[in-house]
Amino acid sequence: ISSAQDISAGQVDDFYVVGKELGRGAFSVVKEGTRKTNNEKVALKYIEKKFVKKKHIEQLRREIDIMKKVSHKNVLALKEIFESDSHLTLVMELVTGGELFYKIVERGSFTEKDARNVVRQVCEGVEYLHSQGIAHRDLKPENLLCSGDGEDMVIKIADFGLSKIFGGGEALETSCGTPDYVAPEVLTGGSYDNAVDMWSIGVITYILLCGFPPFYASSQNLLFEKILTADYDFPEPEWTHVSENAKNFIKKLIVKDPDQRLTAKKCLEDAWITGEEINQSDLH
Numbered sequence: 001i002s003s004a005q006d007i008s009a010g011q012v013d014d015f016y017v018v019g020k021e022l023g024r025g026a027f028s029v030v031k032e033g034t035r036k037t038n039n040e041k042v043a044l045k046y047i048e049k050k051f052v053k054k055k056h057i058e059q060l061r062r063e064i065d066i067m068k069k070v071s072h073k074n075v076l077a078l079k080e081i082f083e084s085d086s087h088l089t090l091v092m093e094l095v096t097g098g099e100l101f102y103k104i105v106e107r108g109s110f111t112e113k114d115a116r117n118v119v120r121q122v123c124e125g126v127e128y129l130h131s132q133g134i135a136h137r138d139l140k141p142e143n144l145l146c147s148g149d150g151e152d153m154v155i156k157i158a159d160f161g162l163s164k165i166f167g168g169g170e171a172l173e174t175s176c177g178t179p180d181y182v183a184p185e186v187l188t189g190g191s192y193d194n195a196v197d198m199w200s201i202g203v204i205t206y207i208l209l210c211g212f213p214p215f216y217a218s219s220q221n222l223l224f225e226k227i228l229t230a231d232y233d234f235p236e237p238e239w240t241h242v243s244e245n246a247k248n249f250i251k252k253l254i255v256k257d258p259d260q261r262l263t264a265k266k267c268l269e270d271a272w273i274t275g276e277e278i279n280q281s282d283l284h
């Protein structure tokens with residue numbers, strides 16, 4: 001699939017001992033690996049080639065090229081790639097703290113301080129990706145991996161770039177994608193760009209602070225309707241003690257018009273992200 005210089009010679013098993021399964025996505029299985037020469041632990045993401053349509057192969061080559069050049073503390077690093085008859089295997093930095101999704105499930109919601117720590121790091125990673133011309137397009141807690149906990153938690157954005165090929169509209173059509181984090185312009189099939197990530201960051205921030213999503217409805221149609229009109233609020237009692245700065249931050253991201261949303265760069269200058277004066281009350 002890729003040009004010769006992108007792909008490592010030989011097979012994964014020649015260089016890595018393959019260990020336990022770490023997780024699964026719609027088109028992949030991720031396993032732990034240990035490099036035979038130095039015992040370095042890595043994550044091995046196996047993508048079945050039959051999921052890659054012919055028309056996407058050129059695009060995939062470009063994306064892999066980009067991903068190998070990406071280097072930021074909040075973006076999961078891609079080390080190398082192997083190719084077999086059936087699979088592409090991405091060798092990635094290993095992250096051991098699990099998905100942000102499970103931390104939310106465990107805790108119910110985060111304190112403002114912890115939420116801000118998470119969201120700031122997501123914005124830093126996304127700002128870097130956008131500056132490199134990469135939109136993630138599938139930001140959600142399952143794709144945010146954590147190492148460490150509390151103050152020391154480092155967030156790594158996973159699963160970027162490839163979502164253009166494997167995810168997006170097609171993932172929604174095949175209904176493996178939940179629309180929870182998806183911007184209106186994605187649902188209507190219009191053209192979209194970096195601003196879709198900013199919508200998703202708004203939704204993630206909302207969930208971190210209260211434990212439930214901004215948009216929910218009894219049917220998919222109603223849910224789409226609510227997302228398309230950006231119809232959400234901050235119900236009590238969960239939002240009663242959340243700061244105005246936090247709510248304002250969300251209101252500047254979950255906005256129907258993509259041009260009106262904060263950019264990642266602007267997010268990093270926002271009062272909630274930079275502010276010291278925040279509500280420290282524990283929202284558990």
Ligand code: ADP
Nearest residue numbers: 022023024025026027028030043093094095159
């Ligand atoms: P997909 O593109 O199919 O959604 P992901 O890259 O999101 O695949 O990986 C699927 C799951 O595997 C993740 O949600 C996570 O639980 C786990 N995972 C992925 N990458 C790593 C990693 N580098 N370290 C640890 N676990 C990972």
Ligand code: MG
Nearest residue numbers: 025142143159
């Ligand atoms: Mg994923």
